[in-house]
Structure formats: C-alpha cells, structure tokens
Amino acid sequence: MRALLQRVSRADVSVEGAVLGEIGSGLLILVCAMQGDSSDQAERLAAKVAKLRIFKDEAGRMNRSLSDVAGSALIVSQFTLAADTSRGNRPGFSSAAPPDEGKALYEEFAAAVQALGIPVATGRFGADMQVSLVNDGPVTIWVEA
Incomplete structure (x- = not known):
C-alpha cells in the first residue's frame, strides 16, 4: 500500500457539496492499495502512520507522532x-489493486488506524471527491508498506 501524508491544521473531504469527513490538527492521508497487497500491508501502514514522528515537540523538532499529539x-x-509515468504523457494505473480489493483494503486501513486510538474521518471510495486542507509546515511524506 502507498500513502501520501500531509500534516494539516485542518482538512475536509466532500462529495457533491456535502462534507463527508473533516478534521482539525492531524494528517490527511491519501491512500492507494496496489496489486498484490493484503491485510498485512494495511496493518503495517496503519502502525507506521500512527508512529511516524513528524509533529513538532517543545523544541520545535519533528519528534512527536500522530498518537503523541492526539491528532486525527x-x-x-x-x-x-x-x-x-515512465512511458508517454498519459499515466497508467494498472498497478493499482482492482476496485473491490482496493475498497476492502482502504476500509481495513482506516479501521486499523482507528483501532490504534486515532480519530478517523473518511471520504467515499471511488467517488469524485473535493479535498480541502491547510498544510502545516508544509510537511508531506510518502510512505509504503
């Protein structure tokens, strides 16, 4: 699984003008299940995201995790x-998991993050979503499991 983490002071996701999920301080996590991924990758990615030290401590250093700062x-x-994007000008997406598998792994990942005590809000799998955020830092991190 792949994820792009953005440290935010706030973020929300909406579909057709209706807000589905919103958070204050924490992480916006854009996530993609890849072909061959399993529940193990979803669990590992959730644990890594929860423990990744990318929030500032008292000295201003990135030394605290999402769990440490009680973020969402x-x-x-x-x-x-x-x-x-290795060939031509049109990206290919054949390495993404098929939609049914992708949805299941997305839901497993969200549930695993929540099981670690982190408040979770989500979008809608497969929907045309609008995401708004205020990137804090900015801090943007690519993670794979």
Whole structure:
C-alpha cells in the first residue's frame, strides 16, 4: 500500500457539496492499495502512520507522532498514487489493486488506524471527491508498506 501524508491544521473531504469527513490538527492521508497487497500491508501502514514522528515537540523538532499529539486522520482513497509515468504523457494505473480489493483494503486501513486510538474521518471510495486542507509546515511524506 502507498500513502501520501500531509500534516494539516485542518482538512475536509466532500462529495457533491456535502462534507463527508473533516478534521482539525492531524494528517490527511491519501491512500492507494496496489496489486498484490493484503491485510498485512494495511496493518503495517496503519502502525507506521500512527508512529511516524513528524509533529513538532517543545523544541520545535519533528519528534512527536500522530498518537503523541492526539491528532486525527482524514483518510481518502486515491488510486492515482499508483500512476506509472515512465512511458508517454498519459499515466497508467494498472498497478493499482482492482476496485473491490482496493475498497476492502482502504476500509481495513482506516479501521486499523482507528483501532490504534486515532480519530478517523473518511471520504467515499471511488467517488469524485473535493479535498480541502491547510498544510502545516508544509510537511508531506510518502510512505509504503
């Protein structure tokens, strides 16, 4: 699984003008299941995200995790993280998991993050979503499991 983490002071996701999920301080997590991924990758990615030390401590150093700062997670599915741009000008997405598998792994990932005690909000898998955020830092980190 792949994820793009953005440290945010706030973020929300909406579909057709209706807000589905919103958070204050925490992480916007754009996530993509890849072909061959399993529940193990979803669990490992959730644990890594919860423990990744990318929040400032008292000295201003990135030394605290999402769990440490009692932050929230807005988790949005984004199959375009599987883009292959190595040939031509049109990205290919054949390395993304098929939709049914992708949805199941997305839901497993969100549930695993929540099981770690992190408040979770989500988008809608497969929907045309609008995501708004205020990137804090900015801090943007690419993670794979």
